[in-house]
Structures are given as structure tokens and as C-alpha cells.
Amino acid sequence: MEHSDRTPARQRGGGAEPQAEPLQGAAPQDHRPASAAIRALTKAIHDSPRMTAQRQIMEGLASRRPPRLADRPAAAAPVVQRMLTVRYTAEGLVAVTQTTRRPPDALPDGSQGDHTSPYVVIQAAIANAIAMQRPADAWGSLQETYAGYQTLPGWELSRKGHIARYTAALDAVFTLPVSAENLHQAANLLLALRNGLALTSIARGGGGHGEGGWAGGLQHLETRLQREQEIDAERSDVLINMWSLFDHGRVSAATSAERVALIQQQHALTIVDAYPMVSAHFGITADDVLKELQS
Numbered sequence: 001m002e003h004s005d006r007t008p009a010r011q012r013g014g015g016a017e018p019q020a021e022p023l024q025g026a027a028p029q030d031h032r033p034a035s036a037a038i039r040a041l042t043k044a045i046h047d048s049p050r051m052t053a054q055r056q057i058m059e060g061l062a063s064r065r066p067p068r069l070a071d072r073p074a075a076a077a078p079v080v081q082r083m084l085t086v087r088y089t090a091e092g093l094v095a096v097t098q099t100t101r102r103p104p105d106a107l108p109d110g111s112q113g114d115h116t117s118p119y120v121v122i123q124a125a126i127a128n129a130i131a132m133q134r135p136a137d138a139w140g141s142l143q144e145t146y147a148g149y150q151t152l153p154g155w156e157l158s159r160k161g162h163i164a165r166y167t168a169a170l171d172a173v174f175t176l177p178v179s180a181e182n183l184h185q186a187a188n189l190l191l192a193l194r195n196g197l198a199l200t201s202i203a204r205g206g207g208g209h210g211e212g213g214w215a216g217g218l219q220h221l222e223t224r225l226q227r228e229q230e231i232d233a234e235r236s237d238v239l240i241n242m243w244s245l246f247d248h249g250r251v252s253a254a255t256s257a258e259r260v261a262l263i264q265q266q267h268a269l270t271i272v273d274a275y276p277m278v279s280a281h282f283g284i285t286a287d288d289v290l291k292e293l294q295s
Contacts, residue, residue, distance in 0.1 A: 008120055083191050084127060086184035094138040094183060096127040103192035106201040108159060112203035117267045120215045122194055124222075125274035126187050132226045139178045142186050145273075146170055149194055152269060153262040157198035169241035199263045202255060214244050218275045225277035235282040242271045242284070243292040264293045 021124045036127035085097040102119060105111045115122070129145050132244040149155060155163075170189050194200065218241055221231050246267045251260055274277045279285070 002042045027246075029171060031075075056204070069218065071261055080131055082244075084123065084184070084187045086130070086180055088135070090182050092134070094130050094133050094135055094180075096131045096187070098123050098127050103188075103195045106195050113203050114122050114247075115201050116199060116246070116263045117270045118215060118245055121245060121271060123191060123202070124196075124215065124219060125270060126190055128219075128222055128226075128276060130183065135178045135180075135183065138183055139186075140252060142183070142190060144172060146193075147192060148273065149190070149197065152197060153198075153266050154197040154199035157262075158196070159198075162193075162196045166196075199259070199266045202251065215274075218278060221278045222275045225281055231281070235284070238278060238282050239284060239288060239292050244288050245271060246293060268293065 058223050063154060083099055083101045085093050085099065087097075098120075102112060106115070112119075126142070126145060129141040133141065166189055170186065170193065173182060173186045173189060218238070221233055221238070224231050246264070249262055255263070265286075268286040271289055272284060272286045
């Protein structure tokens with residue numbers, strides 16, 4: 001596959017079943033800050049307890065390989081659709097449909113704001129944690145995802161009411177038996193919780209550069225690996241796509257250097273979490289993405 005050192009995937013759509021395209025496209029404008037202060041801040045926190053804990057959770061998620069899905073039967077009828085729709089296939093595996101709807105109140109004023117990591121990536125992190133898994137394994141993955149959120153830099157900075165509302169609901173759901181309905185409920189509660197965490201969105205910034213469009217290529221690779229199919233991509237291209245999903249210019253224009261460092265850390269953890277099989281296949285860690293963000 002032909003590629004350059006700065007070749008992002010521009011496969012648009014970002015759905016659960018993207019078109020089969022390799023990572024390709026025009027090189028993105030490099031907005032990464034050259035600030036030595038930002039590099040020093042992120043270097044100091046990249047091996048923090050939160051980062052270490054999240055890496056351990058990610059290793060557990062990425063080590064789960066689904067059953068072979070060649071010639072799988074048609075899926076059963078879906079349950080009521082919300083932001084993520086969870087159903088069982090005729091094989092008894094978990095299938096997830098990602099919708100265009102979003103949970104409310106990413107920011108205290110009830111608006112979505114500008115996401116520091118594209119919303120589609122946050123959504124994919126939950127969908128890919130459970131897609132094509134046995135229900136009991138999917139249930140465990142959601143619980144690990146829930147624990148992982150509590151290690152993110154934005155957790156302790158978040159609105160107390162938001163945390164209390166969704167942790168109470170999730171703690172109750174996770175006492176219930178495993179079922180498609182309960183998986184559906186837990187997945188959507190997690191999505192709403194994650195969308196409202198601090199550092200997830202900013203009130204305003206500079207103009208975006210369509211960074212969310214590069215998620216489609218990563219999702220294509222993730223879907224093929226879920227089905228145990230071959231992929232055609234280079235590790236360097238995958239890393240480029242991962243840092244290209246972060247809008248450096250907009251974030252840097254809207255907040256302080258210290259907060260930028262925390263947002264970068266949260267993005268690195270989020271992007272590796274969103275595409276666990278891709279990350280495992282290429283041996284990419286949150287530290288690798290964080291270094292790319294600062295290089």
C-alpha cells in the first residue's frame with residue numbers, strides 16, 4: 001500500500017460498517033503545538049496512576065478476540081433504538097448499531113460544544129468494546145469501560161451532579177442479569193456519562209478541520225479484525241490517523257496550556273480505547289499517541 005509519512009484516512013461516514021477503503025487521503029495541516037511547556041506537562045503525567053490504570057484496562061479489552069464470524073446468520077430484530085442499539089445475532093453474539101443521536105449536556109449549558117475527541121470516537125469506544133462478543137464477555141467489557149472512565153483526567157474535574165446521576169444509574173444496572181435490554185441500557189448510560197465528563201468538550205475555539213472524518217478508516221480496520229480478516233495498513237499511518245483525530249488548533253485556542261496537556265492525555269487514552277483490536281494489532285499504546293501529539 002502506498003503511503004506517506006502524513007497520510008490520514010479520510011473515509012467519511014464513521015459508521016459500524018464503513019466502506020472498505022485503505023487509510024489514505026491528503027495530508028492534514030499540522031496544528032500540533034510546539035510549546036516546550038506543553039511537552040513538559042504531558043511528559044510528566046504520561047506515566048501517572050490514571051494512565052497506568054487505563055493501560056491495564058485497555059490490555060484486558062484488546063486481548064479479547066471474538067469468535068470467527070464468517071458466514072454468520074442474520075441478526076435478530078433490534079430493541080428500541082437510542083444512541084447505541086444493542087441486539088443479539090442468531091449466533092447469540094452482541095451486535096451494535098451506532099446512530100447519529102447524541103446524549104444531552106456535554107457542557108453545563110446543555111449544549112454539545114466542540115468535542116476535543118470527535119463524538120464518533122467516544123461512541124465507537126463503547127460499541128467496539130462489546131461488538132461480536134458473547135453477552136457475558138460484553139457485560140464484563142462494559143464494566144471495565146466504566147472503571148476506565150474513572151481513571152480519565154476529566155473524571156475528578158467533572159460536575160458532581162453529572163457523576164452522581166449516571167454512577168447511581170449504572171451501579172443499579174450492573175446488578176441486573178445479562179440481557180440484550182440491559183446491555184443496551186448500560187451502553188447508553190455509559191455514553192451519556194462519558195459525553196458529559198470534563199475535558200470532553202469546549203465551549204468554543206477556532207475553526208475545526210473535519211478531524212472526525214478520519215475515524216472511518218480506523219473503524220474499517222477494527223471491523224475487519226473483529227471478523228478475523230486480513231488488513232492492509234501500516235503502523236505509521238494508523239498513528240497518523242489517531243493524532244489527526246485531535247484538533248490541536250481549536251483546543252489550544254480555547255484553553256490554557258495546563259488544560260491542553262490534560263485534554264491531550266484524555267484523547268490519547270480515548271483513541272486507543274476506541275479501536276482496541278487495531279491498537280493491539282499494531283502494538284499502539286496511549287503513550288505512543290501522546291508522543292505523536294507532541295512531536
